[in-house]
Amino acid sequence: MSVQFSKVCSLILLEHFGEIVEKVGTDLFQWGPKPLTLIASSTKLSIDKVKQSLCVLLQYGLASFAAAKNGRIAEYSLLPEKVFSLLRYPRYLYLIKTKFGVEAEMLVEEFLRSGYDSASKVILRAASRLKETRPGSEGGSNFPLLRDKFVLLVNKQFLVRCPSPSENTDGKASAVPNLTAEKTQLHLPPTLNIKSLTLLQEGETADAGDIGVYWSVNFDRFHQDFRDQIIVSSVSRRIDESASEIFRLLLQLMYIRTEPWARSSNYIPYSELRDTLRKKDPQSPILLHLEQYLKIIEADSTCFLTRVGDSGGGQFCINMYKIFEALTWTCIENIIVERFGSKAARIFRLVKARKHIEQEKIQKIAMIPAREAKQLTYRLLHENFLQLQEIRKSMANNAGPNKMFFLFHIDLEEVARMVLDFSYKALYNAMTRRAHESDENRRLIEKKQRIDSIALNMTEQGATPDQLQEIEEMMAPPEVDLLNKVKNRVQKLSEAELHLEQTIFLMQLFLSYNQQ
Amino acid sequence: MATRVKQEPVSPRKDSSPPPSANAASTSESEQRILSLLQSNSKGISDKDIQNEVPDPQERAKIINSLLQKGCLELFNQGEKLVYKYKNPGGSSKIKGADNEEKIVYSIIEKAGNEGVWAKDLRNASGLVQTTLSKILKKLVNEKIIKTVKCVNAPRKVVYMLYGLEPDSSVTGGAWYNDQDFESEFVDVLNQYCYHFLRQKKEAVKNCKDGPIAAQNLASASSADVWKYISELGISKVKLSVQDMETILNTLVYDGKAERTVLADGNHMYRAIESLLPPPGIVQTPCGVCPVLKQCSDIGSINPKKCVYMTEWLE
Numbered sequence: 021m022s023v024q025f026s027k028v029c030s031l032i033l034l035e036h037f038g039e040i041v042e043k044v045g046t047d048l049f050q051w052g053p054k055p056l057t058l059i060a061s062s063t064k065l066s067i068d069k070v071k072q073s074l075c076v077l078l079q080y081g082l083a084s085f086a087a088a089k090n091g092r093i094a095e096y097s098l099l100p101e102k103v104f105s106l107l108r109y110p111r112y113l114y115l116i117k118t119k120f121g122v123e124a125e126m127l128v129e130e131f132l133r134s135g136y137d138s139a140s141k142v143i144l145r146a147a148s149r150l151k152e153t154r155p156g157s158e159g160g161s162n163f164p165l166l167r168d169k170f171v172l173l174v175n176k177q178f179l180v181r182c183p184s185p186s187e188n189t190d191g192k193a194s195a196v197p198n199l200t201a202e203k204t205q206l207h208l209p210p211t212l213n214i215k216s217l218t219l220l221q222e223g224e225t226a227d228a229g230d231i232g233v234y235w236s237v238n239f240d241r242f243h244q245d246f247r248d249q250i251i252v253s254s255v256s257r258r259i260d261e262s263a264s265e266i267f268r269l270l271l272q273l274m275y276i277r278t279e280p281w282a283r284s285s286n287y288i289p290y291s292e293l294r295d296t297l298r299k300k301d302p303q304s305p306i307l308l309h310l311e312q313y314l315k316i317i318e319a320d321s322t323c324f325l326t327r328v329g330d331s332g333g334g335q336f337c338i339n340m341y342k343i344f345e346a347l348t349w350t351c352i353e354n355i356i357v358e359r360f361g362s363k364a365a366r367i368f369r370l371v372k373a374r375k376h377i378e379q380e381k382i383q384k385i386a387m388i389p390a391r392e393a394k395q396l397t398y399r400l401l402h403e404n405f406l407q408l409q410e411i412r413k414s415m416a417n418n419a420g421p422n423k424m425f426f427l428f429h430i431d432l433e434e435v436a437r438m439v440l441d442f443s444y445k446a447l448y449n450a451m452t453r454r455a456h457e458s459d460e461n462r463r464l465i466e467k468k469q470r471i472d473s474i475a476l477n478m479t480e481q482g483a484t485p486d487q488l489q490e491i492e493e494m495m496a497p498p499e500v501d502l503l504n505k506v507k508n509r510v511q512k513l514s515e516a517e518l519h520l521e522q523t524i525f526l527m528q529l530f531l532s533y534n535q536q
Numbered sequence: 537m538a539t540r541v542k543q544e545p546v547s548p549r550k551d552s553s554p555p556p557s558a559n560a561a562s563t564s565e566s567e568q569r570i571l572s573l574l575q576s577n578s579k580g581i582s583d584k585d586i587q588n589e590v591p592d593p594q595e596r597a598k599i600i601n602s603l604l605q606k607g608c609l610e611l612f613n614q615g616e617k618l619v620y621k622y623k624n625p626g627g628s629s630k631i632k633g634a635d636n637e638e639k640i641v642y643s644i645i646e647k648a649g650n651e652g653v654w655a656k657d658l659r660n661a662s663g664l665v666q667t668t669l670s671k672i673l674k675k676l677v678n679e680k681i682i683k684t685v686k687c688v689n690a691p692r693k694v695v696y697m698l699y700g701l702e703p704d705s706s707v708t709g710g711a712w713y714n715d716q717d718f719e720s721e722f723v724d725v726l727n728q729y730c731y732h733f734l735r736q737k738k739e740a741v742k743n744c745k746d747g748p749i750a751a752q753n754l755a756s757a758s759s760a761d762v763w764k765y766i767s768e769l770g771i772s773k774v775k776l777s778v779q780d781m782e783t784i785l786n787t788l789v790y791d792g793k794a795e796r797t798v799l800a801d802g803n804h805m806y807r808a809i810e811s812l813l814p815p816p817g818i819v820q821t822p823c824g825v826c827p828v829l830k831q832c833s834d835i836g837s838i839n840p841k842k843c844v845y846m847t848e849w850l851e
């Protein structure tokens with residue numbers, strides 16, 4: 021939890037929910053779990069406003085509450101990772117769209133908009149939106165399709181059931197509700213009555229069969245998919261398409277038998293992999309060389325896979341931790357290439373390979389002129405990519421530099437944390453700049469919006485093209501130019517934010533694996 | 537280990553005073569005898585052996601002196617005794633007419649071989665004063681008997697060695713140094729060519745039908761293969777060894793462009809590889825490569841709202 025992270029979180033809250041929620045969120049971030057009255061006093065907001073903001077935060081799953089020690093009052097705390105997830109919403113939607121199609125995307129979008137909701141309501145809303153986008157189709161006919169997609173999403177665990185208040189064992193109502201969800205029900209798809217859904221759509225009261233059952237998006241599952249995408253694409257970069265196809269299957273098999281975030285998977289037998297592959301495509305050309313491919317993946321320096329036994333044609337284990345360690349190394353090396361040049365990256369990799377190494381040896385092995393090598397090494401040291409360890413030859417206090425060894429080494433976790441931190445900073449900068457750009461030109465943007473709405477009204481009223489032309493000419497050409505420029509800038513910055521988010525995702529993933 | 541003693545003419549002993557009757561011919565004859573004796577005993581001979589050969593002390597002294605002057609003889613102190621050893625006069629013949637101090641300096645430099653000797657070590661070994669020594673060294677250098685070679689490890693130090701010798705790679709730094717300067721351009725060019733070679737091999741097997749392992753083996757190259765390719769290209773003026781090639785290939789490994797695998801016989805195979813990830817998102821933003829990111833904050837003159845790098849990037 022760094023200062024930069026807190027700044028980013030505040031900015032995200034400000035952008036999405038406005039000033040008041042941001043104030044409450046920042047306060048919670050800084051102080052940790054806190055009861056309502058204390059939040060009100062430290063933020064100097066009225067109790068009502070704090071209550072409202074907490075409601076918003078709770079609804080979107082950005083905060084949680086738990087009973088304080090005395091059990092009578094609730095303490096609220098912010099979930100910063102969830103706040104950060106707000107930035108990933110476009111990515112989540114894109115993933116669902118490519119995997120399950122537009123209807124599923126709409127369902128997830130509705131969930132993201134409302135935080136949590138019952139299945140019937142979301143399906144109703146999605147149906148009406150579908151009707152808007154495809155005017156020809158009948159709204160009601162979408163229900164079975166939407167319900168199937170919903171069930172699919174629940175089965176694939178992209179949607180998860182919300183915990184509901186449970187009664188205490190002693191029967192007394194406690195002051196702070198206790199939210200629980202039974203494990204068996206978490207991923208149990210709902211049974212929906214399509215007939216009553218149609219009735220509901222027509223504005224009548226009906227029971228769709230899911231009163232009191234709420235669902236929300238399971239972000240964790242999305243992150244697993246992102247993780248798998250990274251791995252599969254890196255296998256395909258390193259070896260080839262077929263190898264990545266095999267690895268995709270291996271990951272699927274891993275889900276069956278292993279906790280999704282385990283450091284390494286349980287053993288996957290070769291025979292099962294072969295059978296799965298055969299079932300998928302009996303004519304697959306990969307089948308011929310499956311064993312060889314596995315050998316190559318196993319022999320790769322990244323250690324994607326380890327062979328752990330010979331029973332069943334060989335047992336394999338996916339080294340999630342090692343993979344992400346290697347990916348983090350690669351990511352940091354790439355950053356160094358871009359920031360300090362490829363010679364610096366050579367030095368960095370050399371230090372990584374040798375663990376501890378002296379300056380003299382660096383220039384000799386890296387084949388870089390002494391002066392340049394020294395400059396680059398110390399630059400990396402200065403920017404905290406390398407660490408320096410002194411070892412004294414003698415224990416005397418007055419031992420000079422001649423009596424010491426200076427060994428360079430790398431502390432990967434520290435470097436990863438630093439990279440993560442400056443990614444947060446870069447993200448914060450990009451967001452600030454984006455807000456600044458649109459602030460600067462607020463007058464212009466608002467004018468454009470006004471003109472657009474007038475033009476829309478006029479078109480509805482049946483205005484002639486001449487009139488429309490006149491309205492459009494209310495914007496002077498230089499203004500149009502400037503507006504386009506600003507639009508481009510904002511778009512470029514938003515793109516940069518998405519790119520940054522990927523680096524951040526990788527670093528966060530590595531650190532979370534590292535902590536296990 | 538035998539230590540060298542100062543080789544000054546041996547003065548004849550006072551107690552022995554036979555008349556100087558021996559003529560030049562007999563001297564050279566007995567000199568020949570002693571020479572052959574010296575040549576047959578590579579470990580050296582003692583005073584006694586010479587005494588057996590030439591009993592007359594006066595003559596003995598004369599012979600020894602003349603041999604020393606010709607540079608065919610070396611004197612060593614072994615324990616308490618003097619040991620005489622044969623020395624090839626070929627090298628020393630160059631400094632005919634030189635005085636003894638010069639000879640001592642010469643012999644020390646000669647002994648250092650192609651690794652050379654530092655001026656300071658030379659002074660300690662010869663026991664001469666700095667001024668005399670530098671005078672001698674200057675003279676020898678001018679006469680092209682010895683030469684100075686700049687040492688690659690310690691830029692300010694200069695080593696002396698015989699003129700005709702090729703400096704050792706530990707002094708010159710091997711193929712990568714030209715007159716003490718590291719030829720980084722040469723290394724870079726070789727690095728690129730090696731990478732090119734490995735890439736070519738990898739491209740060539742793209743449509744290999746014999747399975748992935750065969751393809752991978754075909755894409756790999758040993759250092760000897762690369763050495764052959766580079767030698768045939770003829771881009772190097774210097775003769776490179778396979779070892780040198782391996783050094784270059786290792787830089788490729790550290791560049792993340794190649795992977796090294798060890799074969800069962802201990803040789804290395806190299807193969808071009810792709811990086812696991814495309815350039816990360818952060819370096820596609822100006823902040824990722826910003827030199828003043830550390831100083832950047834909301835307040836102060838370096839801030840994201842007024843950032844010139846960002847403005848440039850957004851244009």
